[in-house]
Amino acid sequence: MAPEKAVVLLDERVSPFGQRVRIALAEKGVEHEYREEDLTNKSPLLLKSNPVYKKIPVLIYDGKPISESLIIVQYIDDVWVHGTPLLPTDPYERANARFWAYFVDKKIYDCGARMLKYTGEAHEEAKEEFMENLKLLEGELQDKTYFGGENFGLVDMAFVPFTTWFYTFEFYGNFSIEKEFPKLVAWGKRCMERESVSKSLQDPLEVYELLAYLIKKKYGKV
């Protein structure tokens, strides 16, 4: 058992990246102090803990800060070895998990965000890419309970916060995720049955209201 040392999470409630870390900590049963950051007025601790990116989430354990959500989740798995494993034990399965987790970041989040931000041709291009990538992701899930098989793991944690963005994606993309990707929607619902997930995620309508406000403010798009 890891000795009792302070665990502090610098985060922002609505961040899907922060939510990944909250889910991981909850899955492992790690007691921690949660500190909400005002990203318009970042705390000196945040700026000191993540001087390179100045972003949340940052996990501070025993005074040492770690940033980047997927790196933090793997770190949590390395430190709290006695809790639920967040990655498979087999190296090939681990490689597969890492690949798909980074796929969510590089391909899903990136295209999804572009689809929300842009209009016209750029929007259409982003939407097409987004749908293609969701198809690939659903292809990886198939009929498994979770991306990790019977075990809820890294890839599930990487993608599940974005299920609360589905409503927003559908609104701006003008398509139905349930119709196009029913397995992903069913998987999302299964994940929500886990307390670690339901307690960490935001309501989809709350997400929509916030994103719609930001999109209008930053890009003038309604």
Added chain:
Amino acid sequence: MVGGREVKLFGMWASPAVRRVEWALKLKGIEYEYIEEDISNKSTDLVKYNPINKQVPVLLHHGKPIIESLVIIEYIDEVWKHNPILPKDPYERAMARFWATYSEDKCRSAAREVFFAEGEKRVKAIKCLEETLRALDEELQGKKFFGGENIGFSDLVLGWMAFWLGVSEEVASFEVLDPNKFPWFTSWIDSFLKVPAIKENLPPRDKTVEFFHSYRRLHLAAPKC
């Protein structure tokens, strides 16, 4: 020697992502069969083993494919445990992964911007690239390698900057690798290139310069999408 026929690597000679996997294999003394891919005419095998993005590198181990160079290197390190590439300590491992993803998320895109930009955009792009060099220079203070006394995961992933960044400077006529501005980083380049597994595994410089000249010309000539 370990590996042999059970390890295959699909690659392309000029690609830094492929080389870093080869460096990892060499550091572990793993024998492998190398298959050179023609990127303009990809083999059916490559497409079969990497249907997701059809890119190199692809490592095949006992017939099972692993893709994405950072993922491949971690896999190699987990299967062949001698000569470790990632540190044992969880915090050090997280930091190694941090600088590796920094390389891919920030440094590569910054260098790419400079490589293809012209005029005012180029000036701006160079500033961004120099910011990344500053961050790396600071991280290296007091260290020979990112991994400490010996090269590790971050060194292998950042290794493209020790060779391909210099090539980019020559091809696109710019200069960022200034030892006065970035003494630790430029010193790291020298040390990194002296490591036998690296030194003996670099593409021929002239050929690489020529390749990237063509690559740049093609890209600048292409209609903007």
